[in-house]
Amino acid sequence: MRPFKYSKANDAAAAVKSVSANKDAYFLAGGTNIIDLMKEDVARPDELIDINRLNLMQIKSAKNGGVSIGALAKNTDTANHPLVRQNYPLLTQAILAGASGQIRNMATNGGNLLQRTRCAYFYDTAMPCNKREPNSGCGALEGINRMHAIFGWSEKCIAVMPSDMCVALAALDATVKVQGADGKERSIAFADFHRLPENSPEKDNNLAHGELITAIEIPKNNFAAKSYYVKVRDRASYAFALVSVAAALEMNGNKIKQARVAMGGVAHKPWRAFETEKYLVGKEATDAVFIEAANAEMKNARGFEHNKFKIELGRRAIVRALSMAISSKG
DSSP states (O other): OOOOEEEEOSSHHHHHHHHHTOTTEEEESSOTTHHHHHHTTSOOOSEEEEOTTSSOOOEEEOTTSSEEEETTSBHHHHHHOHHHHHHOHHHHHHHHTSSOHHHHHHOBHHHHHHOOOOOHHHHOTTSOBTTTSTTSOBTTSSSOOTTSOSSSOBTTBOOOOOOSHHHHHHHTTOEEEEEOTTSOEEEEEHHHHBOOOTTOTTOOBSOOTTOEEEEEEEOOOSOTTSEEEEEEOSSSSSOOOSEEEEEEEEEETTEEEEEEEEEESSSSSOEEOHHHHHHHTTSBOOHHHHHHHHHHHHTTOOOOTTTTHHHHHHHHHHHHHHHHHHHOOO
């Protein structure tokens, strides 16, 4: 690990000012990703600003009837909070499917949004990686790409975003609150927060350098009774998703009034299955409908030598998540 300067911030404005003034400065919260990256010499900050003293841990009801989740609240506390468990069980399920208990006890919500890909070529500094070193090439394109993307990839990068929590937040139409160097706050729709690789895979999200995530807001909805998170992985204990699906349904009698479906492990960002959602609305919740809804999304997937199995796996995972959601008793 390279030498770096370390300091603690006592207020958000000071933290933002410090990081904004230094292009090689990073915020430090739980440290469950950035410290790993520093140990592997992938991230090379010369300054870390510890933000754990900031008052950003609250989980509370929002003015719009939804919930506001502090960026520094721990993943474990968020998953187990009564407001989340009762009104957004999909988020609880997704968080508890991620990492290990020890990591969830350390990891923060804001850090979860900012975690970087676990692509082996990204972590191996001896291999080419456009995300780590722009224009150096993508080792995964013709390498071992079993874990990699089947949606939204480019010739520059085929890595996937590893978060489980973010898949649920995408399905729940969350909003990310951030504070900038000018002191102003802005809101970013979750669908616009993360980026697809295109020609700039080194940019994971649409934050400006120094902008600080302060909270995540989820609007009020009627999905709590019929929602489910499915995660398919190589082992049940602590593994990243091959494919995951967050599914949420609002029913009107026997018909689907609204549907939200997002996928993990398949793209550079949480992937909203809009084609599946459109197909479901107005139809009865049957296995046949779920199969056709999954086909509508997965027909656009494109795999590589080692991950083509994800296309069929994704199809089945969508059907499974929808089936479990409709059979849920809330």
